[in-house]
Amino acid sequence: MTKLTPFHLAIPVHNLSECRKFYSNVLNLEEGRSSDHWVDYNFFGHQLVIHYKEKTAEGSHTNSVDGKNVPVPHFGVVLEWNVFQNFARLLKSQGIVFIIEPYIRFEGEVGEQATMFFEDPSGNALEFKAFKDMSQLFAK
Numbered sequence: 001m002t003k004l005t006p007f008h009l010a011i012p013v014h015n016l017s018e019c020r021k022f023y024s025n026v027l028n029l030e031e032g033r034s035s036d037h038w039v040d041y042n043f044f045g046h047q048l049v050i051h052y053k054e055k056t057a058e059g060s061h062t063n064s065v066d067g068k069n070v071p072v073p074h075f076g077v078v079l080e081w082n083v084f085q086n087f088a089r090l091l092k093s094q095g096i097v098f099i100i101e102p103y104i105r106f107e108g109e110v111g112e113q114a115t116m117f118f119e120d121p122s123g124n125a126l127e128f129k130a131f132k133d134m135s136q137l138f139a140k
Contacts, residue, residue, distance in 0.1 A: 006046045009075060010038075012053035013122040019050050022121050026094045044077045055122075066105045071117060074125035078137065084114050084130030091118070099125065110139045 013019040016039070023029045023041050029048070032040035041048045062069035079087060088102040102116040113136070115129040131137055 008047045008049070009043070010049040010051055011075070011124050013050045013120070013124070014053060014055035015121060016050065016052045018121045023048075023050065026091075026096070028090065044079065044083075046077065060123075068100050068105075070127075071099060071119075071125035074117065074127045076127035076129065078134075079128055079130045081114065081130045081132050084128060087128060088114075088116055091116070105129075111136050 016037070020031075020039050023039070024031055030042040032042060032047075034040060038049055038051045041050070061072045063072055064070070084102075091098075096118050099117040099119065100115065102114060104112065105115050106112045111131075112133075113129045113131050115127060117125060117127050119125050
């Protein structure tokens with residue numbers, strides 16, 4: 001694998017003020033540049049931008065993975081094992097309502113990982129995961 005560089009992801013939010021509080025105060029992300037319609041965040045070394053977009057009526061979709069209903073689409077990052085554990089504790093202390101509570105997926109199998117899912121105030125689904133053995137990230 002080549003050296004990873006930061007990704008850039010821009011997502012729509014229908015309430016910029018509410019989502020700004022969520023990403024800044026609940027997830028504890030560092031805010032960067034901003035305007036009246038968007039805010040940049042340091043998303044674990046990556047650039048996440050929340051952009052205001054008027055709310056629309058969109059249906060949700062899930063796929064079954066490891067017996068759980070995983071929301072599609074979703075985004076997130078792979079964290080170091082201890083960072084994931086600390087972040088999960090922070091989210092629980094912040095009262096996050098999880099779509100899928102933190103747990104170990106594919107336990108004892110190739111690709112064993114810790115994972116959790118929740119939504120931001122605009123309904124964007126986020127997944128955070130961690131591997132004890134990072135070489136398992138793309139293992140078949």
